[in-house]
Structure formats: C-alpha cells, structure tokens
Amino acid sequence: MNAHEQFIAFYTILRKEIARFMRIWTQTLLPAVISITLYFIIFGAFIGSQIKPIKGFSYMQFVVPGFIMMAVIQNTYGNVVSSFFGTKFQKSVEELLVSPTPSYVIILGYCCGGMLRGLLIAFLVTATSLIFEPLTIFHPLTTVVFVILTAFLFSLIGLTNAIFAQKFDDINIIPTFVLTPLIYLGGVFYSIELLPNFWQKVSLFNPVLYMVNGFRYGFLGVSDIEVWFALTMLVVFIVIFFVINLIFITRGVGLKS
Template sequence: MNIQAVQAIYRFEMARARRTLLQSVVSPVISTSLYFVVFGAAIGSRITQIEGVSYGAFIVPGLIMLMLLTQSVSNASFAIFFPKFSGTIYELLSAPVSYFEIVLGYVGAAATKTVILGLIILATASLFVPLRIEHPFWMLLFLVLTALTFSLLGFIIGIWADTFEKLQLVPLLIITPLTFLGGSFYSVNMLPPIWQTITLFNPVVYLVSGFRWSFYGISDVSVGASLVTILLFLGLCLGTVAWIFRTGYRIKP
C-alpha cells in the first residue's frame, strides 16, 4: 500500500476542514444545538419522560445521528466532486495510487471529521442535559461505523453528481426526511400499530435505535438488527464503490 499517497489525500482534506472551520465545525454544532433547544423546550415541556429518560436527554442520540448522516455525506461528496468538477481527478487517477488508496484517503478524512464533530456535539449536549452512556464501546462502534458508511455513500454521490445541485439532492430529499421519520425525536412505540410497522421499513430507525441503546439501554428494535443493518449497508456501499472504479463510471471519459 502507498501509505504516503493515502496520507497526502488525508492531510489535504483535514487541512481543508481547518481552513473552513466555521462551515465545517461551528455551523453544524450551532444548528444541532438549536434543534436541541427548540425541540427540548417546545416538546420537552409536554413530554416529561420516555421509557424513564427525560425527553431532552432522549433526543440527543437522534440529533447526533442526524448530524452524522448529513455531515458524512456532505463532507465526502464535496471532497471527491470538486476534483472531478475541476478536472484534477485525472491527475490523481494517472498517479501511482490505487483505487483503494484513493477511497481510503477521502473517505477516511470525511469519517474522521464527522466522528470529531459528533464527539463535540455530544460534549455540547452534556452542558444542557445530564447524559449517561451505558455502553461506551458500542456507542463509539456505532459512531464510527455510521460515519464510515455514510462517508462511502457521500463518495458515491460525489461521483454520480455532475452539478452542485445534485450534491444536495440525496441529503435534502432522502436522508434528512428518513432521519426525522426514523425515531430521532420520538420512540417508535409511541406510534399507532400500523405506523410502527411502516416505520420499521425505514433503515434509519435501526441506526438511531442502536445508537440510543448504547446511551440508555433502551431501543425500538434489537441491537443485533441495528448492527446487521449498518454492516449490510456498509457492504453495499463498498460494492458500489468497487463497481464505480472497475467500470470507470463518471470518472473516465
């Protein structure tokens, strides 16, 4: 493996995050904190507890998951789209760097930025509500797996998109609605039976539920189902990335 090539891509992307600190870190933290304040104040006054957890603390894993999904996709998609848009990707493809090393550099940097951001938001949330993490290992595992998987998805979107508008299409029209409807701000058990059944077809439910279980030991679905879901999606994204580089889809003339 060309470690120097991976490090070069990784360091370049991390340096870009430092140059755009306001956009990369401050803005997501503020927007997530506003979600927490608005939902916690408006709804928390009417819902005291959910399964023994205060509403303010209950929504913290959901808010972190919302940020993880959107920021992972955004970071990775823009990182690969801009070289493709400017044409510099051909210099990278002609260099002695394998496809695996390219993906490792870009996706690794996007996942790292998202994990750091998630930990910052977790620390920020602890200033508002008393948090407890019953299973810290599983919390970090879900955090890393989710950031890695959706960074891969963002990489795929960045390759697929041919305009800046398309970069925002999937996050805005698919990922964000699925996250809001995936139990981020409520328990699935609070829904009528028919809607509980429909909601279980939303894959984000399994991500949010598993992540919340790592905090409070409560979940809407089994932890095993949550872990299998994220691993299956990770495998699907890896297979798609492999197909893109094998066929040259939208990266080779």
C-alpha cells in the same frame, strides 16, 4: 504499489481532506454546533418539557443521542460529496485515476476524512449537549462502534452521490429528498413504539432507524430495535456501498471525460 506506498497515498488524501475542512472550520464545524444547539433549545428545553418521559427518560435525554447521530450523518455525507465532486469538477480526479493508487485506497482516503469530520462534530455536539442535560453512557463500546460505522457508511454514500453528480445541484438532491426525510422519520425525535402498528412496520424499512437506535442503546440502554440486528444491517449497507464505489471508481464510471 507496495504497502508502504499505498499508505503514503492514503495519508496524502486523508491529510488533504483534514486540511480542507479545518481550514474553513467556520463553515464545516461551527454551523453544525449552532444548529444542534437550536434543536436542544426548541425541541429539548421548550417542547420537551411538555412531553411525558419516554422509556423512563426525559424527552431531552431521549433525543440527545438522535441529535448527535443526525449531525454525524449530515456532516460525514456532506464532507465527502462536496470534496470528491470538487475534485471531479476541477478535473484533478483524472490524476488519481491514472496514478497507480488502488481504488480502495482512494475510497478509504476520502471516507476517513469524512469520518474524522463527523467524529469531531459528534464530540462537539456531545460537549454542547452537556450544557442542557447531563449524560451517562450505558454501553461505551456500542456507542463508539455505531458512531464510527455510521460515519463510514454515510461517507461511502456521499462518495456514491459525488461519482454520479454532473453539476453542483446534483449533490443537493439526495440530502434534500432522501437523507432529510429518512433522518426525520428515523426515530430521532420519537420512539416508534408511539406509532400505530402499520407505521411501526413501515419504519423498519428506514435504515437510519437502526443507526439511531443502536447509538441510543449505547447511551441509554434502550432501543426500539434488536441491537445486534441493527449492527448487522449497518455492516451489510457498508459492504454494499463499498463494493459499489469500488466498482465505479475502478471502471471510471462518471469520472472520465
């Protein structure tokens, strides 16, 4: 395929993905906004008013970037894993495999669809947060870079899960037993500086910590982690999962009946 044909293939997959989540927006967009609103009310307004400022910011201000990133992670991951597994379940993935579409075009098509849903969710959650707390962005470029790269990474992870999933229950294992604990222990609700020294060191093995802190630095200008190190870790994870997905799709691992 030449470059123009590859772009058409990419655009076709992307358009299908956008149409998919926009058609059922009451299931793909609205629940995220409602859930985050409840987080704002409970953890921000009710509990947060009883907590001392963290790093010079009110508790509500401190957790807002974490809430936005949490919504992005959950929705980018969920969009790709459900969509690609549905393609496997319906056997239509075989049409992609026999077509001349390069594997990286398939990956980018599905992942960009997940990213767009995640970025749309980020916009909606940010707009919702303004109801509870005025926001100022300390480093706009850093904020945009971290949210885009995080959305891309978890789209790739969702694709990996979908490739190996053999039944619908399999796509819920990672979110339940891996993703949720990593998010809740990734500094969304607290600064790791509040933890004992041992648990601070343990937290450094949580990849979500780097994404949340990089994004928080973009908003507030404070972080528990060196921002350049967090960005490097994020890029490394992206490269690893992109290569993994590229190998699996090229070889048809988990996709061929």
